Amino acid sequence: AQTVTQSQPEMSVQEAETVTLSCTYDTSESDYYLFWYKQPPSRQMILVIRQEAYKQQNATENRFSVNFQKAAKSFSLKISDSQLGDAAMYFCAYRSANTGNQFYFGTGTSLTVIP
């Protein structure tokens, strides 16, 4: 089975600074999707960014970008110019491109933004 590991339970960043959240995964598949979801306190999990494994180019969405290293099975999230509204739990997730729709999640990283 696929596993997703987030080794940083908590992270903090100064407002306007950059922070990188780590995620590694284990799979024998070659075709899959990776996601970062953000969950503010008591709110929905919101999709932040998505990466297709067949694409070499790293996905970017405004201040959010990923460093996707397929060989290393690493998928880190970089948040630039951090804002107070970025404070949330961040979940990394994996989904197969061929077998089923279920997501495999990491345990999450709680990000604090310091004013």
Place this chain on the structure above:
Amino acid sequence: EPEVTQTPSHQVTQMGQEVILRCVPISNHLYFYWYRQILGQKVEFLVSFYNNEISEKSEIFDDQFSVERPDGSNFTLKIRSTKLEDSAMYFCASSEVKVLAKNIQYFGAGTRLSVL
């Protein structure tokens, strides 16, 4: 922006009681999911549902669990006889299409179930 809504936000129940967790998926979505997260652990897949039947389920989803779409808008998760270890945050999700390349799941805020 459309949202997946879950009620209640927190449910407290006695061990052995039945609970029903409710979800209203995004209105044009056709695929529905339940996940759970035990405190300090990973979010785990429970079940997916399409066309009024279960399409996938995990080992966690045993005979104590059932899902239903009773009225075309709600999607419910029933736990027949709750155990202490069922205490967790339960997330509902929905997606518009099945085509895997476009399957983005939208999640609700979760229902925290506390079994005493």
